[in-house]
Structure formats: C-alpha cells, structure tokens
Amino acid sequence: MEGTGKLGQGFEHRDENATRVPVHQQVYAQLRDAVLFGELAPGQAVTIQGLIERTGAGMTPIREAIRRLTSEGALEFRGNRRVVVPMLTVDAIDDLIFLRETVESRLAAHAAKKITTADIAALEKIDAQVDEAITRGDVSAYLRQNFAFHAKLYAVANAPVLMDVANSVWLRFGPSMRVVCGRMGTQNLPDNHKTALDALKAKNAQETADAMREDVVQGMEQIREALLDGTAFSDTID
Amino acid sequence: MEGTGKLGQGFEHRDENATRVPVHQQVYAQLRDAVLFGELAPGQAVTIQGLIERTGAGMTPIREAIRRLTSEGALEFRGNRRVVVPMLTVDAIDDLIFLRETVESRLAAHAAKKITTADIAALEKIDAQVDEAITRGDVSAYLRQNFAFHAKLYAVANAPVLMDVANSVWLRFGPSMRVVCGRMGTQNLPDNHKTALDALKAKNAQETADAMREDVVQGMEQIREALLDGTAFSDTID
DNA sequence: GCCACAAAAATATGATCAAATTCTGATTAG
DNA sequence: CTAATCAGAATTTGATCATATTTTTGTGGC
Incomplete structure (x- = not known):
C-alpha cells in the first residue's frame, strides 16, 4: 500500500465480474x-x-x-x-484503557461462545506471524498482524456495536502506538495470545476474557508510560 | 425544527457577525x-x-x-x-445496555469530580422540564429534555472519548425508544435524576455513578422488553 | 417467468466561490 | 542599524453546486 500513489490503477476494464469498490x-x-x-x-x-x-x-x-x-x-x-491526527492526552489514554479493557474482554467472551475450529486455526496462523514480526524486530508487521489478530476475534464475536467501539479505540491510540514502538522496538511487547487461544479452544468465556484483558492492558500501559514520560512525543508536530 | 423545510433561509446577507455554520x-x-x-x-x-x-x-x-x-x-x-435507520436486534440491545451502563457511570463519576454550582443549577432546570414533560404526557419533549440532561452531564465530565461512545449509543436506541414511548406513554419512565443530583451536590463520584447506572438500566430494560415482546415493532418497515 | 429497456438514484469529477493562512514589505521601537 | 510587528496582497484550502457517468430498480413485452 505504501508509495503506490494513485488509486484504481489496473482496474480500467470493468467487464470483469469483480465487485467494484467505491x-x-x-x-x-x-x-x-x-x-x-x-x-x-x-x-x-x-x-x-x-x-x-x-x-x-x-x-x-x-x-x-x-x-x-x-x-x-x-x-x-x-x-x-x-x-x-489527534494527539493523545493522559486523560484520554486513561479513558481509552478503560474502554478497551471493558469492551475487548466482552468481545472475547462473545467470541469464545461462537468460535469454530476453522476460526482457531486462522487465529493461530495470524499469531505465528505476530511472533515472527517480533523476533524479526519488524514494527510495522507487528502492528498489522497484531491488529489482524484482534480484528479476527471481533469478527468471530459478531457484535457490531462493540466492534465499532473497539475499532474507534484502535484508531485513537494507533499513531501513538507507532511512536512508542519506534522507540522501544518489538522486544517488550505483550503477547498473551497463546493463553487466549488455549481458553478459546476450551470455549471458556471467562478465561478468554481475562487473557485478552491482560494483553490489552499491558499494551496500553506502555503507551501511557511513554505519554507520562513525555520524551517520546517531543518531536510531534503542533 | 419540524416542518421548517429548507435550510439557510434568512441568512442571505453575510456582513453580519454571526458565525457561519457549514x-x-x-x-x-x-x-x-x-x-x-x-x-x-x-x-x-x-x-x-x-x-x-x-x-x-x-x-x-x-x-x-x-x-x-x-x-x-x-x-x-x-x-x-x-x-x-437500523433496526435493533436483541443481541444488539444487550450490548447497548452493557455499554451505556459502563460508559455512562464512568462519565457520571468524572462529572462529579468537576461539577460547579452553575452546572448543578443548569441540570436542575433541565430536570424540571423533564418532570413537566412527563406529567404533561409529552413524549417528544420528554425525549429531548431527558437527552439534554444526560448531554449536559457528559459536557461536565469533559471526556471526549467516552462522550463519543455515549452519543453513538443514544443514536442506536433512539428510534426504538420513540416507538416504545409512543406505546406506553410517559408514565412508567424512569427518572433517577434527583438521586444523581443529590450525589453530585455532595461531589460523591461513586453514588453519582450508581444513580445514573440505575437510571440508564431502567430505561434500557424497557426497550429490551418491548423488543422481546415484539408487538411494539410489528409495524416497522422492512 | 425472463430479458430488454426506461427511469430513478447514487457515485464521482471539476468548476466556482469564499475564507484563511502565508508571504511580503514597510514602518517603528529598541 | 537590527529586529519585531502589522497591513495588505497572493496563494492555498475548504465548501458548495452543477453535471456527467454508472448502477440499480421498475416495467412491459415475449
């Protein structure tokens, strides 16, 4: 996607049966x-x-x-x-942590009730790519694959309202997350996905929710600390 | 606003100091x-x-x-x-109840910490109009004034992220709320605003949160029951 | 019941107007 | 004499509309 520039290139012939994306x-x-x-x-x-x-x-x-x-x-x-692109305040990050903790654990519980073996396989595949990105130190890939993992879980949960909230939360901390990861690399990043996957396999809603809550809080706290520290965001524009 | 039709009438001269609204x-x-x-x-x-x-x-x-x-x-x-205009499902209303309960009580707690005497006066004035609408049986006025009360509380809380979520939740149950009120009138509607106002005066965050949670859950449960009943929504389009 | 054609509605572009920011230069205070 | 500030011009950017293109829907004939 990066650097490609213009949209719609290569889709000039429209007699294909490909569904046109507005x-x-x-x-x-x-x-x-x-x-x-x-x-x-x-x-x-x-x-x-x-x-x-x-x-x-x-x-x-x-x-x-x-x-x-x-x-x-x-x-x-x-x-x-x-x-x-909005800049995060400490007050805002506190509310975002609260929201994500609350909403994501409920989504996880929903997902645990509805998950299929195919879904679990897909999640494991994505999580393997998360691991690979971490060991490779590839921040960009980590961000994308980690999001893919959570997004897949939202899709399984099949709760549109909660998913909208969760996606909005992601959009609000995304830019800061990148700044933090750019500083720290991929070493200290949380990955409680394995625990969550075990709980999902057992279809245990409570344990899945707890595992995801843990994962979420760890990640968000790192942003919060970087915000309090302040140095990480000194170069941002205003 | 109802029935006025066209926008922007009467604003042809632009040398007024009135701020132009897009x-x-x-x-x-x-x-x-x-x-x-x-x-x-x-x-x-x-x-x-x-x-x-x-x-x-x-x-x-x-x-x-x-x-x-x-x-x-x-x-x-x-x-x-x-x-x-989306139609509510039972699954969706459950998530909406959860969200509103969670978010609104946190907003209430925030508000309790920041509220001023002027804010309390404004809230009491709005709540008086809520009461008046209920006794008058005016559903439309009740909906507007009740929203005004909650919106004012959000404004006091000064938490943009949570407010966005709360407003989104309102937009999702609004249409169904009207259908329910149209059926039941204004008699059985909840109004725990007095309890909340007392807690706000005492700047007690926990009690304010609890009062608002109670108010919210009561109102949402009425929609939920109407949804389960089903008759209230039989005339809707689709 | 199915296909072709017509009407309506949505998508997308470019042009036009208005507002705001930036740039320039001059005037003035230190 | 240098530097800061302010007015006005120039450029950039946003808001709105009118128009063209594409898609969908509705209808009538086969």
Whole structure:
C-alpha cells in the first residue's frame, strides 16, 4: 500500500465480474490504515488537497472519507477547517484503557461462545506471524498482524456495536502506538495470545476474557508510560 | 425544527457577525435529531435525493452528513447503496445496555469530580422540564429534555472519548425508544435524576455513578422488553 | 417467468466561490 | 542599524453546486 500513489490503477476494464469498490471506500481504507499503523504522526495535518494529489481521487469521496474518520476519532477537527491526527492526552489514554479493557474482554467472551475450529486455526496462523514480526524486530508487521489478530476475534464475536467501539479505540491510540514502538522496538511487547487461544479452544468465556484483558492492558500501559514520560512525543508536530 | 423545510433561509446577507455554520453541519444536526428523537422509524430508508428535496441543500454536504451518521451507528449501509435507520436486534440491545451502563457511570463519576454550582443549577432546570414533560404526557419533549440532561452531564465530565461512545449509543436506541414511548406513554419512565443530583451536590463520584447506572438500566430494560415482546415493532418497515 | 429497456438514484469529477493562512514589505521601537 | 510587528496582497484550502457517468430498480413485452 505504501508509495503506490494513485488509486484504481489496473482496474480500467470493468467487464470483469469483480465487485467494484467505491472510491470513497478505497480512500477511507487507505487513510484508515495510515492512521492505524502510524504512517501519520500525531499532530500531523491532513488536507483535502493533499489527499487529492496523493490518491488521484476527486474531492467528494475524499471529503466523505475524512468525515467518516473524523467521527470515528481517527482525525480531529481543529477549528479553522483544519483536520489533524489527534494527539493523545493522559486523560484520554486513561479513558481509552478503560474502554478497551471493558469492551475487548466482552468481545472475547462473545467470541469464545461462537468460535469454530476453522476460526482457531486462522487465529493461530495470524499469531505465528505476530511472533515472527517480533523476533524479526519488524514494527510495522507487528502492528498489522497484531491488529489482524484482534480484528479476527471481533469478527468471530459478531457484535457490531462493540466492534465499532473497539475499532474507534484502535484508531485513537494507533499513531501513538507507532511512536512508542519506534522507540522501544518489538522486544517488550505483550503477547498473551497463546493463553487466549488455549481458553478459546476450551470455549471458556471467562478465561478468554481475562487473557485478552491482560494483553490489552499491558499494551496500553506502555503507551501511557511513554505519554507520562513525555520524551517520546517531543518531536510531534503542533 | 419540524416542518421548517429548507435550510439557510434568512441568512442571505453575510456582513453580519454571526458565525457561519457549514451546510453539512446543519444537515448533520437536523438528521441526527430526526434519528435521536424518533422522527424516523427503525427500518425506514434514507435517500440522498429525498434529503436534497427535504433540506434544499446540495448533494455533497448531504453525503458528508450521511457518512458521518453511518459511522456513528445512526444509519446503516444496506448493501445496494441503500441507507436505512437500523433496526435493533436483541443481541444488539444487550450490548447497548452493557455499554451505556459502563460508559455512562464512568462519565457520571468524572462529572462529579468537576461539577460547579452553575452546572448543578443548569441540570436542575433541565430536570424540571423533564418532570413537566412527563406529567404533561409529552413524549417528544420528554425525549429531548431527558437527552439534554444526560448531554449536559457528559459536557461536565469533559471526556471526549467516552462522550463519543455515549452519543453513538443514544443514536442506536433512539428510534426504538420513540416507538416504545409512543406505546406506553410517559408514565412508567424512569427518572433517577434527583438521586444523581443529590450525589453530585455532595461531589460523591461513586453514588453519582450508581444513580445514573440505575437510571440508564431502567430505561434500557424497557426497550429490551418491548423488543422481546415484539408487538411494539410489528409495524416497522422492512 | 425472463430479458430488454426506461427511469430513478447514487457515485464521482471539476468548476466556482469564499475564507484563511502565508508571504511580503514597510514602518517603528529598541 | 537590527529586529519585531502589522497591513495588505497572493496563494492555498475548504465548501458548495452543477453535471456527467454508472448502477440499480421498475416495467412491459415475449
């Protein structure tokens, strides 16, 4: 996705049976990933004109994508029609930890009741890639695979409302997570996925919820400490 | 706001010092209220063309408003470019109850720590109007004033992340709430606001949280029972 | 019941207008 | 004489609309 530039290349012939993805959704997905995986730094400005050049799309679909991301908390309206990637405050991170702890453990419990062997296999495959990214020290891959693991669990839980909240939380701490990982590398990162997988196999909702809560809290606390420390975010724009 | 039709009438001269409100925000606010206070029934379709006629606005701002409401859970994408007011399922209402209970009590606790005497006065004034609406049997006024009470509490709490979640939850049960109230009238509606106000005056976070939790759960359970009963929603579209 | 055609609605683009930021240069205080 | 500040011009950016294109839906003939 990085550096490809324009959208829609290679899809000029439309008599294929491939389902057409609307431009506004493509822009949304691209911008969402950019925020989620830290390609945009906290405080960085996001302009409509810039996205027009970057994506080659028209103005309307870009506006739609920005509105969507804004109400999901990925972007922030800064008064004078300026849109930026929000910067985390300590107050905000406390609420995010609380939310993620609460929502993610409930999602995990739901998932434990509905999970199939195929789902477990998929989760194990993703978790193996998480491990690989950690040993390789590949921050970007870790962020993507770790998200994929949690996202898969949300999908299994099949609870749209909770999933929306969880995704919004991810979008809000994503940029800071990247900054923290960039500083610390991948060594101290949490991975309680194995415990969760064992609990999932046993279809034990309570244990699954506890394992995921542990995983979540560990990760979020690292961001919180970096925020309190302050040095990690000294280079961000304002 | 009802029945006024076109937007932006009477604002042709722009040398006033009145701050200009963008059209997409006006459309958003209008549509948001329509969902929140049950002017649109669950399952009802929302079309771009319809809104163009209804509001007199152009296409782009309407699209933006719809995208925003969609990611806030007030509207739902139904496959073939069709947007509808979502219908609540029993699974969804359970998650909404859980979320509102959790988030609203935390917001209440935050508010208790920061509240001023002016805020308390404002809350008491709103609560008086809630009482008046109940005795008058005015469902529409009850819905608006009750929301105003909670919204004021959110504003005092000053926790943007939690407030976004709470507002999203409101948008998701709003339409069904209206259906339920339309059936039952205003007599059996909960109002634990007095207890909450006492706790707020004492700046007791725990008691405030408990009072609000009680208020919230009572209201949500009524929707849940109506959903299980099923008769209340038999006339909705789909 | 199925396919073709017509009408309606949604997506996407570019043009136009308005507002805000930035840039420039001059004036003035230290 | 240098540096800071402010006014106004120029550029950039956002908001809105009108229009073209594509997709879906609805209808009538076979």
